[in-house]
Amino acid sequence: MTVKTSTSPYRFDHVGSLLRPANLIKAREQYNSGAITYDELTSIENSEIISLIEKQKENGVLAVTDGEFRRSWWHFDFLGGLDGIEYYEKETGLSFHKMETRKEGIRVIGKIDFSTHPFIQHFQFMKQHSGDMNVKQTIPSPNMLVYRADLNKEIYSDRESLLQDTIIAYQKAIQAFYDAGCRYLQLDDTAWADLFSEEGHQKLRAKDLDPAEELKVMQRMINESIAHKPEDLVVTMHICRGNYKSNYFSSGGYDYASEVIFGGLDVDGLFLEFDDERSGSFEPLKFVNRKDLKIVLGLITSKSGELEDKDKIIARINEAASYVPLEQLCLSPQCGFSSTEEGNLLSEEEQWAKLRFVKEIAEKVWL
Numbered sequence: 001m002t003v004k005t006s007t008s009p010y011r012f013d014h015v016g017s018l019l020r021p022a023n024l025i026k027a028r029e030q031y032n033s034g035a036i037t038y039d040e041l042t043s044i045e046n047s048e049i050i051s052l053i054e055k056q057k058e059n060g061v062l063a064v065t066d067g068e069f070r071r072s073w074w075h076f077d078f079l080g081g082l083d084g085i086e087y088y089e090k091e092t093g094l095s096f097h098k099m100e101t102r103k104e105g106i107r108v109i110g111k112i113d114f115s116t117h118p119f120i121q122h123f124q125f126m127k128q129h130s131g132d133m134n135v136k137q138t139i140p141s142p143n144m145l146v147y148r149a150d151l152n153k154e155i156y157s158d159r160e161s162l163l164q165d166t167i168i169a170y171q172k173a174i175q176a177f178y179d180a181g182c183r184y185l186q187l188d189d190t191a192w193a194d195l196f197s198e199e200g201h202q203k204l205r206a207k208d209l210d211p212a213e214e215l216k217v218m219q220r221m222i223n224e225s226i227a228h229k230p231e232d233l234v235v236t237m238h239i240c241r242g243n244y245k246s247n248y249f250s251s252g253g254y255d256y257a258s259e260v261i262f263g264g265l266d267v268d269g270l271f272l273e274f275d276d277e278r279s280g281s282f283e284p285l286k287f288v289n290r291k292d293l294k295i296v297l298g299l300i301t302s303k304s305g306e307l308e309d310k311d312k313i314i315a316r317i318n319e320a321a322s323y324v325p326l327e328q329l330c331l332s333p334q335c336g337f338s339s340t341e342e343g344n345l346l347s348e349e350e351q352w353a354k355l356r357f358v359k360e361i362a363e364k365v366w367l
Contacts, residue, residue: 008134008184008234009269009296009330010062012355012362015238016138016186017074017336018067019343019351024048028072028341045070050129059352060359063136063184066126067338070118074188074243074339075140075148076106081117082169084110085149107150112165114172120180127181137182141189141237142170142221148191163221170225178233186271187225187237191218192261196241196252196280215257223266236269236296241278243302243339253280262287269294274316275301275334282316285323295324298334300358305350307357310364317365331362 020028027044030036049066056064071077080087090105119139126135145166156162177185194200194214201211226235239261241252254261254272261270262285273279274297288295297320299313313331320329337344337351346354 007268008063008136009236009271009294009332011330011366012060012359013063013271013296013330013332014061014065014355014358015271015298015302015333015336016065016068016136016188017338018052018065018069019338019346019348020067020069020341021048021051021348024069025341046125049125053126053130053133055352057133059355061355063134064126064130065136065138066122068138068336070122072341073104074138074336075144076104078117078119078139079106079145079149081119082145082173083113083115084108084155084165085112085145105150106145106148108152108155108162110155112145112162112169114169114176117173117176120176123177123180123182134184135182136184136186137177138186138188138238139173139177141187141191142166142225143189143191143218146191146217146221147194163217167221167224171228174226174229174233174235178230183232184234185236187222187235187267188240189222189237190240190242192239192257193241193252195257196254200252211256215260218257219260219264223264226266234268236271236294237265237267238271238335239273240335240339241273243335243344244342252278254284255280258284259287262293263289268292269296269330271296271298271332273298273334274320275299275303279334282320282323285320288324288328291325291328294328294330295320296330296332298332300331300333300354302333302335302337302351302354303344303346305346305353307353310357310361313361314365317361326366331358331365333358 024044027041031041049069052067053064068074076087079085085106086109087106090103092103123137194204195211204211204214229235297317299316300308317329333354
């Protein structure tokens, strides 16, 4: 058994977003205030991303990302760039465990489609500057549009048309990333967490949605969106319970949706939160029924800089291996370090120490 698997995801991997450096934070503030132009901001982003690629290499990362340095939000920036979707300022933000987010969101203003998108150019820049490194592209899952956008019933009077148009837009987007050279694509998804607790079920019912039926819808949105993906494109999914300034949105184990998530999705790998009791036990992993499905255990928290007890993490990997063979398991932080531009409450050096820690544990377990 080796540390570096032949294809992504790797034994030690990361979700994608990374803390924004001070220079980039300042530049974005200057752009928002009108002090610098968009081209000037882009030039600073380019420089910081090139530096970030090298930092990832230095810290042992096997699949580099742009850290989501060009984004304000992990999901709204991509979704707001689709045809028929608008990014806008809302009256209230999202309610997290101890705080409210910025008052921004997305809404449907026309028929949903994918034509051109700045993220394609962003990926091409990464590909150009990453040498022979594998570049991972992260985008929000199609479920994030279906369950997080403000819908317009004058445009979509029936839900089936909304679902179909979203699937087609994602099929086009996936092909566009592939044509640009992407071979490692990750779908980030918090919608599944609506199924993980009774509180989440109640929120769905309040929208006249039945949790059992929505489980089928979420499965369909993933599987049909990737149904025509090229064979050599690895598609993973990251399931998250929220990540905003080291805070979370929801709690609950995978149990209710476990048969679908672990036995009914056509992805190549799953990045899963397992960093604390909010994520439940490993028992739902018993429904993994494919030998080619990689399970990336998010046992290292990205929400704080303190390093976990190495022996306890190794013990948890071994516990998970009682449900899924060790050769199918990988390790990563449980989420990104900066799902929004504000970032989590830790330093850049603590972030890099976390990633080196993941590598160190993986080498001990899988060598």
